[in-house]
Amino acid sequence: MNRLTEITVTNFLLILIVATSGCVGTQTVESPARGYVPAKAPYGHLAPTPPMGWNSWNFFAQDINEKRIKAIADAMVSSGMRDAGYTYLVLDDAWMAAERDANGALQADSDKFPKGMKEIGDYLHSKGLKFGIYQDRAHLTCQGLPGSFGHERIDMETFASWGVDYVKMDSCFGRYNGRLSSEDYMIFRMFLEQTGRPVVLSISDFGNAAWVWGGKESSQLWRTGWDIRSNMESIYECAEASAGSERSHPAFNGLWQFAGPGYWNDPDMLQVGNFKISEEQLSQLQDTGRSGIGKFKIEDDQLRASANKAHFGLWCILAAPLMSGNDLRNMSDEVRDVLTAPEVIAVNQDPRGIQGYKVFVDGNLEIYNKPLSDGTTAVLLLNKGTEISDLTVTWEMIGLSGRQPVRDLWQRKDLGIFKDSFTAKGLGQHGSELIRIGTKGKPLPTAEPVPLEKHTVTRKGETNLSDLYYAWRRENAPVYNKTFEGNPIRINGKTFEKGFGLKSESIFMFAGTERGDRLVGTFALDEAYTGEGKGQLIIYHEGLFGDRRIWDSYEVSKDTPAKEINVELDRYNCIMFEFVKIGGKDAEDVLGVIGNLRVIDEQ
Ligand code: GLA
Numbered sequence: 254m255n256r257l258t259e260i261t262v263t264n265f266l267l268i269l270i271v272a273t274s275g276c277v278g279t280q281t282v283e284s285p286a287r288g289y290v291p292a293k294a295p296y297g298h299l300a301p302t303p304p305m306g307w308n309s310w311n312f313f314a315q316d317i318n319e320k321r322i323k324a325i326a327d328a329m330v331s332s333g334m335r336d337a338g339y340t341y342l343v344l345d346d347a348w349m350a351a352e353r354d355a356n357g358a359l360q361a362d363s364d365k366f367p368k369g370m371k372e373i374g375d376y377l378h379s380k381g382l383k384f385g386i387y388q389d390r391a392h393l394t395c396q397g398l399p400g401s402f403g404h405e406r407i408d409m410e411t412f413a414s415w416g417v418d419y420v421k422m423d424s425c426f427g428r429y430n431g432r433l434s435s436e437d438y439m440i441f442r443m444f445l446e447q448t449g450r451p452v453v454l455s456i457s458d459f460g461n462a463a464w465v466w467g468g469k470e471s472s473q474l475w476r477t478g479w480d481i482r483s484n485m486e487s488i489y490e491c492a493e494a495s496a497g498s499e500r501s502h503p504a505f506n507g508l509w510q511f512a513g514p515g516y517w518n519d520p521d522m523l524q525v526g527n528f529k530i531s532e533e534q535l536s537q538l539q540d541t542g543r544s545g546i547g548k549f550k551i552e553d554d555q556l557r558a559s560a561n562k563a564h565f566g567l568w569c570i571l572a573a574p575l576m577s578g579n580d581l582r583n584m585s586d587e588v589r590d591v592l593t594a595p596e597v598i599a600v601n602q603d604p605r606g607i608q609g610y611k612v613f614v615d616g617n618l619e620i621y622n623k624p625l626s627d628g629t630t631a632v633l634l635l636n637k638g639t640e641i642s643d644l645t646v647t648w649e650m651i652g653l654s655g656r657q658p659v660r661d662l663w664q665r666k667d668l669g670i671f672k673d674s675f676t677a678k679g680l681g682q683h684g685s686e687l688i689r690i691g692t693k694g695k696p697l698p699t700a701e702p703v704p705l706e707k708h709t710v711t712r713k714g715e716t717n718l719s720d721l722y723y724a725w726r727r728e729n730a731p732v733y734n735k736t737f738e739g740n741p742i743r744i745n746g747k748t749f750e751k752g753f754g755l756k757s758e759s760i761f762m763f764a765g766t767e768r769g770d771r772l773v774g775t776f777a778l779d780e781a782y783t784g785e786g787k788g789q790l791i792i793y794h795e796g797l798f799g800d801r802r803i804w805d806s807y808e809v810s811k812d813t814p815a816k817e818i819n820v821e822l823d824r825y826n827c828i829m830f831e832f833v834k835i836g837g838k839d840a841e842d843v844l845g846v847i848g849n850l851r852v853i854d855e856q
Pocket of ligand 1: 457
């Protein structure tokens with residue numbers, strides 16, 4: 254196993270332990286930010302458009318040092334990246350020493366950064382760049398270095414004294430904090446604010462539903478999925494977490510309605526330029542332990558160019574933060590032209606801040622629409638498959654009609670006037686076109702967002718959760734008002750019209766507005782389930798990280814009598830359900846049902 258694979262596997266195991274284990278008992282810890290009301294929520298002024306910069310992780314992983322980082326900073330200026338808008342240079346994990354100093358403050362790894370971090374900050378600022386830094390909300394970072402838990406105040410003060418402008422706050426081991434995600438991130442927001450320095454806070458939590466639990470109260474961006482890798486499967490998967498229905502109910506058509514000026518869905522850092530590196534670079538990297546990157550080579554020049562454009566085009570249409578992650582010291586013209594394409598970046602940075610959404614999907618063919626502030630609209634036509642295809646956007650799909658001018662944003666060229674539709678011809682694998690359609694004027698309407706009362710408990714009285722869309726899920730989606738296999742829900746001979754059918758493993762979350770005093774329902778394994786497997790339903794206040802269990806069925810089998818859920822809800826912002834099989838990965842899957850699951854607001 255080479256080093257990169259090792260890193261990835263270690264991270265993955267940590268993520269699994271930290272993020273998915275249902276068996277870690279954690280003590281609840283009082284948050285120092287309890288009751289704190291951020292002064293200027295939602296900090297629109299800190300990131301009115303998606304933040305842009307460069308982050309060290311995707312290319313260097315732990316192997317960062319002063320020389321490399323300064324060379325990257327220089328390259329950000331000389332390549333035109335800074336002037337194209339990439340201003341944050343973010344040092345990711347492994348910049349810090351294994352020990353804090355005598356006062357408990359974080360310090361730089363003195364081998365890597367002998368002059369310390371303030372000097373790096375000064376260097377970046379002298380180049381017209383901004384200084385970003387990584388930390389973790391728990392006692393250790395993902396690489397096992399000192400995390401911020403219990404040192405939140407001193408760490409934010411230290412960062413401010415170094416001139417830090419952006420903090421990426423990770424979540425490895427966060428489950429041991431005994432605090433909810435919303436509490437953890439509010440603590441950092443509070444201490445950052447108290448320094449008086451405007452600092453962007455980026456939630457890095459493997460996409461554990463910040464859009465549901467209220468990440469925008471404390472932060473400007475939040476991850477929507479797992480770590481990105483430098484291959485197109487991973488890139489499309491990350492895009493999908495933000496743009497597709499994978500992590501939210503299909504009714505949402507992605508997470509677009511949860512983003513806007515000031516707060517952004519983050520499908521992770523860019524891999525543009527990381528698909529292929531030269532043998533020379535590779536051997537240089539082998540010295541420093543990053544040889545695994547060679548695995549993801551796309552040798553064919555044209556395919557690689559298409560892949561870079563498809564990736565960047567997706568991030569731009571999705572109004573995603575643009576954190577480049579390639580070796581800017583050795584960037585090819587092709588990669589630089591993609592990353593600095595002015596009219597493509599303008600789509601991403603459009604002040605209206607609408608995240609593009611899908612208006613057409615047919616297998617591997619997708620069309621995205623992003624209405625812009627000037628009355629025109631940006632459209633991405635993308636072929637994720639291998640078959641060469643034409644792809645047509647009709648004006649009807651994007652709220653236009655008649656004759657409309659079309660401009661190619663990569664080529665920066667007007668393509669002419671088109672009536673009723675435009676066809677991208679002969680799109681090959683990863684082939685895409687990014688165009689702007691229409692004339693300047695009144696901004697076009699967007700798609701309809703799902704109304705709040707359809708996905709959040711907002712009402713007095715009784716709200717049946719199967720009348721709402723879940724706002725986040727992982728693995729098997731719950732089936733509404735039927736068993737997982739599509740039969741009526743029956744428990745103890747009684748048929749329930751409403752409720753959920755479950756198959757292990759399944760996690761899903763409903764949003765709340767602190768309305769509701771009680772959660773009520775009936776849980777059992779599915780009557781039709783004849784297996785010997787055992788299951789468990791755990792209900793949490795908020796997400797996985799806080800481990801704030803409000804109800805637990807404990808182990809149930811097909812002979813266990815149904816269990817009544819009847820718990821008090823105390824000021825919750827969301828409720829999460831986790832249905833697991835007992836006995837580990839290879840154990841038999843189980844089917845469960847919850848009848849008439851509802852939130853009751855008694856006041
Ligand atoms: C996690 C994050 C990555 C990176 C690494 C560093 O996996 O999701 O983006 O910061 O940690 O260890």
